[in-house]
Amino acid sequence: MTPVYLDNNATTKVATEVMEAMLPYFTELYGNPSSMHTFGGQVAASVQTARQEVASLLGAASTDEILFTSCGTESDATAVHAALRAFPDKKHLITSTVEHPAIKALFEKLGKEGYRITTIPVDSQGRLNMELLTQSLDEETAIVSIMWANNETGTLFPVEKIGRLCREKGILFHTDAVQAVGKIPMDLKNMPIDMLSLSGHKLHAPKGVGALFIRKGTPFSPYIVGGHQEHGRRAGTENVASIIGLGRACRLAEEKMGEENTRVRAMRDRLEKELLRHIPKCFINGDPDARLPNTCSISFEYIEGEAILLMMNQHGICASSGSACTSGSLEPSHVLRAMGVPHTAAHGTIRFSLSIYNTEAEIDTVIEQLPPIVARLREMSPFWSEA
Amino acid sequence: MWDYTDKVREHFLNPKNVGEVENPDGIGEVGSIACGDALKLTFRLGKDKKIAEARFKTFGCASAIASSSVLTEMIIGKTLEEVEKISNDDIAMALGGLPKEKIHCSVMGQEALEKAIAYYKGEPEKILEGEIICHCFNVTDVDIRRAVQEKGLTSLEDVTGYLKAGGGCGNCHEEILQIIQKSQGMTILEPKKPAAGMTNLQKIRKIEETLESEIKPALIRDGGNIELVDVDGNRVLVRLQGACATCSRSRITLKDHVEARLRTLVAHDLVVEEA
Numbered sequence: 001m002t003p004v005y006l007d008n009n010a011t012t013k014v015a016t017e018v019m020e021a022m023l024p025y026f027t028e029l030y031g032n033p034s035s036m037h038t039f040g041g042q043v044a045a046s047v048q049t050a051r052q053e054v055a056s057l058l059g060a061a062s063t064d065e066i067l068f069t070s071c072g073t074e075s076d077a078t079a080v081h082a083a084l085r086a087f088p089d090k091k092h093l094i095t096s097t098v099e100h101p102a103i104k105a106l107f108e109k110l111g112k113e114g115y116r117i118t119t120i121p122v123d124s125q126g127r128l129n130m131e132l133l134t135q136s137l138d139e140e141t142a143i144v145s146i147m148w149a150n151n152e153t154g155t156l157f158p159v160e161k162i163g164r165l166c167r168e169k170g171i172l173f174h175t176d177a178v179q180a181v182g183k184i185p186m187d188l189k190n191m192p193i194d195m196l197s198l199s200g201h202k203l204h205a206p207k208g209v210g211a212l213f214i215r216k217g218t219p220f221s222p223y224i225v226g227g228h229q230e231h232g233r234r235a236g237t238e239n240v241a242s243i244i245g246l247g248r249a250c251r252l253a254e255e256k257m258g259e260e261n262t263r264v265r266a267m268r269d270r271l272e273k274e275l276l277r278h279i280p281k282c283f284i285n286g287d288p289d290a291r292l293p294n295t296c297s298i299s300f301e302y303i304e305g306e307a308i309l310l311m312m313n314q315h316g317i318c319a320s321s322g323s324a325c326t327s328g329s330l331e332p333s334h335v336l337r338a339m340g341v342p343h344t345a346a347h348g349t350i351r352f353s354l355s356i357y358n359t360e361a362e363i364d365t366v367i368e369q370l371p372p373i374v375a376r377l378r379e380m381s382p383f384w385s386e387a
Numbered sequence: 388m389w390d391y392t393d394k395v396r397e398h399f400l401n402p403k404n405v406g407e408v409e410n411p412d413g414i415g416e417v418g419s420i421a422c423g424d425a426l427k428l429t430f431r432l433g434k435d436k437k438i439a440e441a442r443f444k445t446f447g448c449a450s451a452i453a454s455s456s457v458l459t460e461m462i463i464g465k466t467l468e469e470v471e472k473i474s475n476d477d478i479a480m481a482l483g484g485l486p487k488e489k490i491h492c493s494v495m496g497q498e499a500l501e502k503a504i505a506y507y508k509g510e511p512e513k514i515l516e517g518e519i520i521c522h523c524f525n526v527t528d529v530d531i532r533r534a535v536q537e538k539g540l541t542s543l544e545d546v547t548g549y550l551k552a553g554g555g556c557g558n559c560h561e562e563i564l565q566i567i568q569k570s571q572g573m574t575i576l577e578p579k580k581p582a583a584g585m586t587n588l589q590k591i592r593k594i595e596e597t598l599e600s601e602i603k604p605a606l607i608r609d610g611g612n613i614e615l616v617d618v619d620g621n622r623v624l625v626r627l628q629g630a631c632a633t634c635s636r637s638r639i640t641l642k643d644h645v646e647a648r649l650r651t652l653v654a655h656d657l658v659v660e661e662a
C-alpha cells in the first residue's frame with residue numbers, strides 16, 4: 001500500500017530537483033562561504049544565487065533583504081526581537097489568537113516579561129477582527145505580527161491592509177508567511193510588509209533552513225551574534241547545502257505556482273465537495289473565499305480526530321487532526337477554539353493539506369475510504385444516536 | 388503518533404460489543420463531548436446473576452475505544468461482586484498497557500462500570516466531593532489528591548494523563564502542582580523574590596565591577612568604551628566613548644547590551660541612560 005500523504009502543512013517531501021541541487025555541496029563544493037579562497041568563493045556565489053531565488057519568489061526588491069535562518073521559528077523570533085530592540089521604549093505588541101506556536105509562545109513569554117500584549121480575535125470563519133486591530137494600534141506599539149495564512153484552516157489574512165494601517169502609524173509589521181510562501185503569489189516590493197518569515201521544509205526544501213525578509217531601512221539588530229555572516233545580521237556558518245536547496249525550491253515554487261493554484265486547488269475542492277456530499281454533519285473550517293489552495297480543514301461531528309486519523313492510517317492515508325489527542329494536549333486546537341467551532345465538532349476535525357505531488361487517484365482513495373470510517377466511528381459514538 | 392500495543396490496536400480496529408443492551412440492568416455514562424471523551428456502558432444480568440451481555444458506546448480516541456471494548460469482554464460472564472473489583476489498572480493491563488498520556492481512558496472505563504453497578508443497585512449518583520480545581524475537565528482537589536496518593540503520581544503530566552486535569556487551558560497548573568507538592572510533604576515553592584536589597588554603595592560597586600569585567604571588554608574590542616557617570620536610585624547614567632559614541636546603534640548597545648547585562652548581574656530594575 002503506497003501511502004497517500006496529505007499532511008503537507010506539517011512538512012513536505014524534498015523535491016528531487018532540490019536534492020540534486022544540494023548534493024555537490026556535501027562533496028566537492030564543501031568550502032566555507034566566508035573563506036577568501038576559491039573553495040569559499042564558489043560556494044559564496046551559489047549562496048548568493050539562492051538568495052536571488054528566494055528574493056524572486058517573494059517579489060523582494062533586493063537580495064540584501066533576504067536573511068537565511070535555520071527555520072520559520074528562528075525567523076519569527078529574530079523579527080520580533082529586532083523590533084523590540086529598535087524601539088526599547090515601546091512595550092506594546094499585537095498579534096492574533098490563531099498564530100502558530102512560534103509566535104504564540106513567544107508573545108506569551110514576552111507578556112510574562114512585562115510587555116503588554118493585544119491578541120486580536122477572529123470570527124467563526126477565522127477572519128481577523130480588523131476593527132479591533134485598528135483600535136489597538138497606539139504610540140506604545142512596537143510591532144504587529146500576524147500570519148499571512150493559517151496553518152490549520154488555510155485562511156488568508158489581509159496582510160496588505162494590516163501593513164498599511166501599521167505604516168500610517170509608524171509601527172513595524174511582521175508576517176509569519178510560512179504557510180503562504182510558494183502557494184500564493186507575492187510582490188513584497190509593492191507591499192507594506194517590513195518583515196516576513198518563511199521555512200524551507202514547507203515548500204519542498206529540507207528541514208533546518210528558513211529565511212527572514214527584512215525590508216531595506218527596517219531597524220534591525222541581530223538575534224544571534226558572533227561572526228560576520230549574513231552581513232552581520234546572523235552569526236554562524238551558513239547551512240550551505242540547505243540554503244542551496246531552499247533557493248532551488250523557491251525557483252520551483254515560482255514555476256509551479258500556477259499548478260498549485262489550479263490543479264491542486266481543483267483537487268482540494270473536489271475532495272471537499274465529495275466529502276460534504278457523502279458524509280452528513282460535517283463542515284469546512286476557514287474563510288470560504290480567502291483560503292490557501294491546498295488546505296482543507298473539515299469537522300466531523302460527534303466523533304474524535306485521533307480515532308479518524310488512525311483508521312485512515314490503516315488505509316495508508318496520512319493527514320493530521322485539529323484536535324489535540326495527537327499533540328499531547330487534550331483540548332481542541334487553539335485555532336478551532338478561537339473560531340468558536342463547537343465542541344461537538346472541534347474534537348473531530350481533520351486537516352488535509354495537499355501538494356503538487358498529490359494525484360487525483362489519491363484524492364479518490366480518500367473519498368472512497370473516509371465515509372465508511374466516519375460512519376463506523378459514529379456508530380460507536382454515544383452522541384451520534386442522540387443527534 | 389501514540390505508541391499503542393497490538394492489543395489496543397486490535398480492540399480499536401475491531402471493537403467487541405459495540406452498541407447498547409436492550410432493557411439494560413445497568414447503565415453507566417461518564418465524560419462529555421466537551422471533554423473529548425465519553426463512554427456509555429450498559430449491561431444485562433443473566434438468570435445466574437452473572438453479566439450475560441455488555442455493550443458500549445464511546446466517543447473518543449483509539450485508547451478510549453479499546454478500553455471500553457476490552458472492559459466489556461472482561462465483565463461478561465462475571466458476577467457483580469467480581470466485576471466490582473475491576474480497576475483502571477486491570478483495564479490498562481488487559482490492553483498490554485497504555486501510554487501514560489492515555490491512562491485516563493482506562494479510568495473512564497472504571498468510572499462507567501462503577502456508575503452502571505450503582506444504577507443497578509439503585510444507589511444515588513455520587514456528588515462531586517471537594518472543590519473544582521480544573522474547570523476544563525471538572526476535576527476536584529479531592530480527586531487529584533486521591534490519585535496522587537493512591538497511584539503515586541509525581542508530576543503534572545502524570546496527573547493530566549490520569550485525570551485529564553490540566554490538559555486544557557492550563558489555568559489550573561499552579562494549583563495542581565501545589566496539591567502534588569503538599570501530598571508529597573514537600574514545602575511549597577514560593578515564587579522567587581527579587582534579591583535582597585543592597586545598600587547604595589554595594590550597588591554602585593557591583594555596577595562598577597560588572598562594567599569593568601563584563602561590559603567594557605566587549606565594547607573596547609569594537610573600538611568603543613563606556614564610562615560610569617552616576618547612579619541615581621535605579622538609574623545608571625553612563626557615557627559611551629569612541630566608536631560606540633558615534634555608532635548609530637548606540638541606543639541598542641545601551642539597552643540591549645549594557646542594561647540587559649546589568650539587570651541580570653546586578654539588579655533587575657536598573658535603567659541605563661546616556662548622561
Ligand code: FES
Nearest residue numbers: 521522523555556
Ligand atoms: S482549568 Fe484545568 S486545564 Fe483548564
